[in-house]
Amino acid sequence: MIDIHCHVLPGVDDGVPDLAAARALCERAAEDGTTDIIATPHQRHPNWPNEDRGYLETVWRGLREHVGDLLEIHLGAEVRLDSHFLDELERRQSGHVLPLAGSRYLLIELPRAEVGPYPEDVLHEVSIAGYFPILAHPEMIPYLSNDLDRLESFVADGAMLQVTAMSVTGEFGRVPEQAAWSMLREGWVHFVASDAHSAAWRPPGLSSARAALTKQLGVDVASLLTQGNPARILENLPLTLKSEPE
Ligand SMILES: [Fe+2]
Numbered sequence: 001m002i003d004i005h006c007h008v009l010p011g012v013d014d015g016v017p018d019l020a021a022a023r024a025l026c027e028r029a030a031e032d033g034t035t036d037i038i039a040t041p042h043q044r045h046p047n048w049p050n051e052d053r054g055y056l057e058t059v060w061r062g063l064r065e066h067v068g069d070l071l072e073i074h075l076g077a078e079v080r081l082d083s084h085f086l087d088e089l090e091r092r093q094s095g096h097v098l099p100l101a102g103s104r105y106l107l108i109e110l111p112r113a114e115v116g117p118y119p120e121d122v123l124h125e126v127s128i129a130g131y132f133p134i135l136a137h138p139e140m141i142p143y144l145s146n147d148l149d150r151l152e153s154f155v156a157d158g159a160m161l162q163v164t165a166m167s168v169t170g171e172f173g174r175v176p177e178q179a180a181w182s183m184l185r186e187g188w189v190h191f192v193a194s195d196a197h198s199a200a201w202r203p204p205g206l207s208s209a210r211a212a213l214t215k216q217l218g219v220d221v222a223s224l225l226t227q228g229n230p231a232r233i234l235e236n237l238p239l240t241l242k243s244e245p246e
Contacts, residue, residue: 001206002036002230003029004100005078005107005136005162005193008204009039009059013048015197019066024199026067032205036072036234038100039063040107044080044088053096074234076100078136080109086125103236105132107162114143120157127158132238134160137176137195138183139167145179148186155188160239162191165209166202184217190239192225 006029007015008022016022029037039060042048050056060075067073077098079085088097089106099106106126110119126133135154138144138161144151155161166172167180183189192213196204206226213222232239 001032001034001210001226002038002234003034003194003196003204003206004038004076004134004191004230004233005040005164005195006037006204007039007041007078007195007197008037008073009041009056009063009075012050012056012059013042013045015041019063021198022063023066023070025196025204026070026073028199029194029196029204030071032207034071034204034206036074036230037204038074038076038230038233040076040078040100042080042109043077043097044082044085045078045109046080050077051096053098056098074101076107078107078109080111081119081122085122086129089126089129089131099131100134100233101236103132103233104130105134105160105233105236107134107136109136110138110141110144112141120154123154123159124157132160133158134162134191136162137164137167139163139176139179140172145176148182151183152186152188160190161188162193163189164195165192165206166194168192168209168212181216184213189225190229193230 008025010016010018010022041050043050064073123133163180167176170177192209194204210222210226
């Protein structure tokens with residue numbers, strides 16, 4: 001399995017604090033069947049702006065060396081949407097926004113309260129600029145999880161959805177669980193990822209969610225959301241398969 005959302009880069013945000021904790025997270029993920037992790041530190045977040053892409057790349061190289069052949073770690077980011085997002089994106093190579101694993105896919109974090117630019121406008125511009133926007137955990141964003149018609153319009157406009165594994169398994173409680181399954185049953189979800197922050201608190205691992213997906217939606221959908229679609233990111237190819245239930 002391939003985990004596209006994980007705070008495994010040490011000491012840069014609210015994820016793991018150091019290399020030892022990062023190693024522990026990777027060991028647990030590998031034991032659970034994960035072969036690849038895309039490290040997604042926060043960027044443009046008020047608490048963790050992480051504007052120095054070169055620094056993140058240096059930390060990533062150190063982490064890869066420390067983890068060895070336990071699993072493969074790629075670099076990306078969870079980028080907070082704000083009014084300067086598009087300016088930054090237009091700077092491309094000179095800008096500091098990190099797409100996922102060097103691809104055209106961007107993992108986008110919406111603020112939990114609706115502030116700043118309209119997400120619809122920014123997501124449209126992101127698509128026109130040639131990127132594939134992926135919304136991180138929409139089941140945790142109240143103005144989307146409570147308004148599935150609006151979320152459907154995001155999806156119709158080309159936004160992809162990443163639901164969090166612990167929402168799928170119900171470990172975050174009933175509200176995100178029900179929202180996640182509503183989105184899954186509609187066939188709107190393209191990725192399930194851990195959003196892990198440590199080996200113990202919000203831990204890694206996708207196997208429990210994959211088992212629940214297999215039971216409810218069939219093995220093909222379960223495989224697509226945890227392996228097939230994430231692999232397309234690593235190959236920097238568009239998704240070709242729809243994630244509709246059997
Ligand atoms: Fe995250």
